[in-house]
Amino acid sequence: MDTFLQQLVNGLTAGSVYAVVALGYTMVYGIIQLINFAHGEVVMIGAMVAFTVINALAPTGLSPLAVVLVGTACAIPVCMLVGYSMERLAYRPLRSAPRLAPLITAIGVSILLQHLAMLVWSRNVLAFPQIIDNTSYTLGGASITNVQLAIIAVCVALMGGLALLVYRTQLGTAMRATAQNPHVAGLMGVDVNRVIAATFVIGAALGAVAGVLYGTYYGVAQYTMGSILGLKAFSAAVLGGIGNIPGAMLGGVLLGLVEALGAGYIGDLSDLCAYGWIADLMGEQCEAGHFILFGSNYQDVFAFLVLILVLVFRPSGLLGERVGDRA
Amino acid sequence: MKTPHRLWLGTALIGLTLLALPFALAYAGTAWVRIANFAILYILLALGLNIVVGFAGLLDLGYVAFYAVGAYTYALLASPHFDLHLPFWVIVPIGAALAAFFGLLLGAPTLKLRGDYLAIVTLGFGEIVRIFLNNLSRPVNITNGPQGVTGIDPFRIDGFDFAQYQTLLGLQFSGPIKYYYLLLAVVIAVIVINLRLQNSRIGRAWEAIREDEIAASAMGINTRNVKLLAFAMGASFGGLAGGMFSAMQAFISPESFVLVESIMVVSMVVLGGMGNVWGVILGALLLSFVPEILRWTVQPLQEALLGRQLVDPEVIRMLIFGLALVLVMLFRPAGLLPSAVRKRELTGQAA
Numbered sequence: 001m002d003t004f005l006q007q008l009v010n011g012l013t014a015g016s017v018y019a020v021v022a023l024g025y026t027m028v029y030g031i032i033q034l035i036n037f038a039h040g041e042v043v044m045i046g047a048m049v050a051f052t053v054i055n056a057l058a059p060t061g062l063s064p065l066a067v068v069l070v071g072t073a074c075a076i077p078v079c080m081l082v083g084y085s086m087e088r089l090a091y092r093p094l095r096s097a098p099r100l101a102p103l104i105t106a107i108g109v110s111i112l113l114q115h116l117a118m119l120v121w122s123r124n125v126l127a128f129p130q131i132i133d134n135t136s137y138t139l140g141g142a143s144i145t146n147v148q149l150a151i152i153a154v155c156v157a158l159m160g161g162l163a164l165l166v167y168r169t170q171l172g173t174a175m176r177a178t179a180q181n182p183h184v185a186g187l188m189g190v191d192v193n194r195v196i197a198a199t200f201v202i203g204a205a206l207g208a209v210a211g212v213l214y215g216t217y218y219g220v221a222q223y224t225m226g227s228i229l230g231l232k233a234f235s236a237a238v239l240g241g242i243g244n245i246p247g248a249m250l251g252g253v254l255l256g257l258v259e260a261l262g263a264g265y266i267g268d269l270s271d272l273c274a275y276g277w278i279a280d281l282m283g284e285q286c287e288a289g290h291f292i293l294f295g296s297n298y299q300d301v302f303a304f305l306v307l308i309l310v311l312v313f314r315p316s317g318l319l320g321e322r323v324g325d326r327a
Numbered sequence: 328m329k330t331p332h333r334l335w336l337g338t339a340l341i342g343l344t345l346l347a348l349p350f351a352l353a354y355a356g357t358a359w360v361r362i363a364n365f366a367i368l369y370i371l372l373a374l375g376l377n378i379v380v381g382f383a384g385l386l387d388l389g390y391v392a393f394y395a396v397g398a399y400t401y402a403l404l405a406s407p408h409f410d411l412h413l414p415f416w417v418i419v420p421i422g423a424a425l426a427a428f429f430g431l432l433l434g435a436p437t438l439k440l441r442g443d444y445l446a447i448v449t450l451g452f453g454e455i456v457r458i459f460l461n462n463l464s465r466p467v468n469i470t471n472g473p474q475g476v477t478g479i480d481p482f483r484i485d486g487f488d489f490a491q492y493q494t495l496l497g498l499q500f501s502g503p504i505k506y507y508y509l510l511l512a513v514v515i516a517v518i519v520i521n522l523r524l525q526n527s528r529i530g531r532a533w534e535a536i537r538e539d540e541i542a543a544s545a546m547g548i549n550t551r552n553v554k555l556l557a558f559a560m561g562a563s564f565g566g567l568a569g570g571m572f573s574a575m576q577a578f579i580s581p582e583s584f585v586l587v588e589s590i591m592v593v594s595m596v597v598l599g600g601m602g603n604v605w606g607v608i609l610g611a612l613l614l615s616f617v618p619e620i621l622r623w624t625v626q627p628l629q630e631a632l633l634g635r636q637l638v639d640p641e642v643i644r645m646l647i648f649g650l651a652l653v654l655v656m657l658f659r660p661a662g663l664l665p666s667a668v669r670k671r672e673l674t675g676q677a678a
Binding site: 034035090093094097100101102103104107110111112113114118227228235238292295297298300301303304305307308312315 | 650656660
């Protein structure tokens with residue numbers, strides 16, 4: 001039970017970050033049906049910029065909260081600029097091209113950003129300085145740190161803010177209209193280009209914050225962190241139903257939980273010696289105790305398995321309309 | 328207008344150049360022969376992927392998984408790891424067949440997905456295969472984990488060992504040079520197969536599916552089977568290349584089968600011209616040789632100008648791949664040497 005609660009807490013923390021990153025994928029997909037492959041790299045750049053600033057400010061003795069806030073405040077505009085430029089330079093010219101073309105471009109942008117980041121920050125891992133005192137609170141057998149609480153709180157706030165923006169403001173209405181039909185939205189006086197650019201910029205800003213949170217949670221940031229995080233977040237977006245904003249939030253949290261619980265239990269579940277008749281068959285090999293087929297090092301597999309299973313059995317995701325087989 | 332006479336002359340000239348090339352390269356250093364071998368290996372991979380991406384129009388970002396299957400099949404069946412030393416002409420076909428099987432395994436549940444979803448699923452598949460290779464060292468040691476498999480047998484026929492230095496007919500053949508000829512023979516066979524495939528019944532079916540799946544099935548094409556066939560065939564070429572890679576390197580580890588490799592092969596296909604065999608070959612050659620040439624020029628240049636190495640050649644290589652993908656899509660979406668049909672499609676006239 002303790003493992004269960006603990007993994008629930010861990011999964012919720014990671015999942016809320018996935019959800020915020022997934023929003024970036026889903027918003028862009030909803031509006032121009034493009035899998036923005038490079039979104040994971042935007043998140044990475046956010047984390048790298050913030051870590052650089054945080055490391056520079058750490059010795060000044062400012063309060064940890066202020067340091068992290070300044071770091072994030074520096075990361076957001078950088079990421080917004082990156083998001084805007086990739087839309088403007090790489091995706092906009094291809095908007096009416098067949099869909100393979102922008103997808104391949106997105107892969108190219110992703111490689112470019114990743115290796116430009118490597119030029120700037122080298123291959124080395126940037127570590128989060130020891131400035132935050134980790135306090136743990138016990139919650140019915142599981143412990144939750146103040147960092148985890150802060151991450152969950154920030155993610156919830158971001159998702160709430162985005163929901164307000166999309167469903168309560170004029171820009172949000174324009175975004176939804178463009179997602180439904182860009183041509184008609186244009187006729188209704190929506191500046192489609194501006195709305196699409198805004199979508200990229202907002203997604204990038206969310207990504208920047210998510211990057212800082214993710215980096216803070218794991219304590220490290222590196223130029224390669226974007227690709228796997230991006231893939232997981234994309235899986236989360238697909239799980240929830242790509243193009244669907246509440247779906248991305250749900251998908252992110254669910255994916256985090258699946259991953260954490262999966263990693264927590266796969267070892268026990270695949271321990272052949274735990275099953276009586278197999279243990280009998282194995283005989284002496286089980287006398288030593290365990291014969292674990294899959295350990296927690298298979299954690300990263302879960303996201304992909306979820307992705308494949310969802311796409312095969314319910315391509316529309318949990319909350320989305322059916323889009324998986326539209327030609 | 329080419330007359331048959333001139334065509335033969337051209338072919339003969341190219342053939343002679345290709346035959347003499349390794350000795351010319353050996354003058355510059357054995358490293359260059361190896362680079363040429365890798366270029367041929369990439370041509371093999373790119374041609375295999377071209378069947379999937381170029382002919383059938385299915386974007387596969389996990390192609391390296393099939394390469395890995397071929398390589399590991401060879402490595403495990405011909406190395407001290409399991410103390411098995413089967414001859415290569417047994418294992419390489421097994422590797423190719425196993426890769427084809429994996430292609431079916433991946434293709435069967437995913438082929439009804441739309442293009443961009445398929446791309447992501449294949450990417451996930453590639454990562455899963457790599458994670459398994461990395462971790463299948465416990466509890467039973469199958470792949471030896473991140474350390475990889477060492478001491479893999481070279482190709483050997485009776486006494487003729489491809490890894491050994493030998494003097495034949497007064498010419499000195501080093502290991503890489505022998506592999507060069509072997510690879511050349513294989514790649515020529517694969518090119519011929521590809522060219523023949525393109526205009527075969529299957530090739531035309533692939534093209535029809537790529538252009539319009541609904542119309543294709545209305546014409547009586549069994550789209551599912553034909554797409555699966557593309558996946559399996561493409562994968563089997565990947566497996567073949569993997570087996571040769573394994574034997575040539577004598578060492579493999581999961582490091583060689585990362586996502587970047589898949590993307591590299593995709594870049595080659597896209598840059599050269601999806602669906603056009605000659606274009607794909609050009610793409611593979613360009614993206615294999617240009618980074619190497621840069622490695623040999625940029626580095627000394629940097630050291631001469633700045634006194635130290637500022638930019639890692641590996642980074643330059645990746646930046647070139649990224650830029651190539653973006654620029655090609657922006658300015659020449661059908662690639663450097665486009666196939667006629669593909670050009671029409673990608674420039675948007677018939678979308």
